[in-house]
Amino acid sequence: MSALLSLRGIWVEYGDKIVLEKVDLDVDGGSFVSIIGPSGAGKSSLLRIILGQEVPTRGSIFLDDAPLTPECGPDRGVVFQRYSVFQHLSVLQNTLFGLECTAAPFTARLFGSARRAAEKDAIEMLNSVGLGDSIHLYPAQMSGGMQQRLAIAQALIKRPRILLLDEPFGALDPGIRADMHALILRLWRDYSLTIIMVTHDIREAFTLGTRLIALDKRRIDPHAPHRFGASAVYDLPLKRNKGSLEEEVITVDIIQENETRIGYE
Amino acid sequence: MRWVNRQVRRGDRILLGSLPILMLLLLYIFFAAQRHAINPADKILPLPAGMASGMSALLFQPDQLTGQLTFWADTLASLQRLGLGLGISTLTALILGLVLGVLPPVRATLGPLVTGIAVIPPIALLPILFIALGLGETAKVALIVIGITPVMVRDIAAHVADLPREQIVKAQTLGASSWQIMIRVALPQAMPRLLHAVRLALGPAWVFLISAEAIASDIGLGYRIFLVRRYLSMDVIIPYVAWIAGLAIMMDVALAFLSRRMFPWAHGARH
DSSP: OOSSEEEEEEEEEETTEEEEEEEEEEEOTTOEEEEEOOTTSSHHHHHHHHHTSSOOSEEEEEETTEEOOSSOOTTEEEEOSSSOSOTTSOHHHHHHHHHHHHHOTTTOOOOHHHHHHHHHHHHHHHHHTTOTTOTTOOGGGSOHHHHHHHHHHHHHTTOOSEEEEESTTTTSOHHHHHHHHHHHHHHHHHTTOOEEEEOSOHHHHHHHOSEEEEEEESOOOTTOGGGSOEEEEEEEEOSOOSSOHHHHHHHHHHHHHHHHHHTOO | OOGGGOOOOHHHHHHHHHHHHHHHHHHHHHHHHHHHHHOTTOOSSOOHHHHHHHHHHHHHSBOTTTOSBHHHHHHHHHHHHHHHHHHHHHHHHHHHHHHHHHOHHHHHHHHHHHHHHHTSOHHHHHHHHHHHHOSSHHHHHHHHHHHHHHHHHHHHHHHHHTSOHHHHHHHHHTTOOHHHIIIIIIHHHHHHHHHHHHHHHHHHHHHHHHHHHHHSOSSSHHHHHHHHGGGTOHHHHHHHHHHHHHHHHHHHHHHHHHHHHHOGGGSOSOO
16 A cells, blocks of 8 residues: 555445445546535535544545544544634734644644744745735635635645645636636645545546545435445546647646736735 | 615614614603503602602712712612622633533533532522621622522633534644643633623522512512502602613623624634
């Protein structure tokens, strides 16, 4: 097993309803995996299991060949569709939070030179997601797109092994969504991230991912539809790989265009 | 234009709001004057002049027995009891509410107990408090605490438990422990709700204070009202009630102001 993340024979059942059956998955480091599927096919369940928020009924998960504890941890970052930022903290405080938790177990706050060093890291991270000018705003004062940028910065400052995205751009306007696509691709490349993204936007799944997994039920019992769970029905490697030069140029163009439009750097 | 769409301007709002209050005052003075026209010694509906003379003794002349200005001594005693009761309740509600809301094992252990205590009518416990704690200050403060704490605890616990699951998960992915989630995520977001709960608890707190003072006390606003009732002294009772209402309104406004000032993020987008 050389993959970064391995799922072996995962079953998820809620009562007698089977959501996922026999999911086997290996995710390589540096890949961008898009997960699509109809509503109720267990996309979010799968993400929650990788995240450690839920325990699979059967099966096991390995991160770097070590079995995962069924609890969320700093090795797996996450951005949800909503509610991923703390409303009571400013942009800077939101980003500092992860650093403060590790450095100060009791107070969860940093002071003096340690705080200044952490603030420098946080501001650098905020600059790279385009929030460098808004560090003292509160989430309620920002648009949905800016809040998602913040959520991404907040997760990335912990340098997670895997970044999990649960329909991160689903609630955004189409224009903003395109900006966010460019941003996440640039971050993925700059920080050599491994990303697993759940989406219901098929175009998004194809444009962003290096690999696409479609979850659906293989079999359906019309009398008891809940007794068969979903599993990966398609597992496609996508053309736009890291090495693919032609595509790379196009993406970079989009990014530059966006950067001039947003006006940072 | 439909009535649901009629917005009232600020100036008009003050005018409209004061209208019914002024009407009631006028109505009172009208009936009081009418009664006094028939019987100049009427005690049931005293005129403002009568109230002023009735109160002046309590306000400005030291009591012959204690040497204190009665009105101010009453106010101080009542506010002290109320403040102690509210303070203890608020602190308990914050700590208990937090651990109940954040930690499922604690909720499973203590939740039913809190619910059980919350459904007991506090006044029914007053005799027990008097027997156990004596007739002094402790029993009165204890009545306020027992009366309002369970509701506040449940409110804060429910609010904390209702924080989006995403936030708790996110905090964990950022490396936060249970303790850190409690003090950095749950506590700050519980604070505006706590101030709100205190505002709502003010009414019941006054009820329990006045009840305790009415039954066994020798000083306090509630004690005075129930004492002078024996002499039909409406000229003292009415100003005392108005004073209690004024105090309650001041506390409510102060708490609302405090909440907006300290937690701007909880009050809409403008900071």
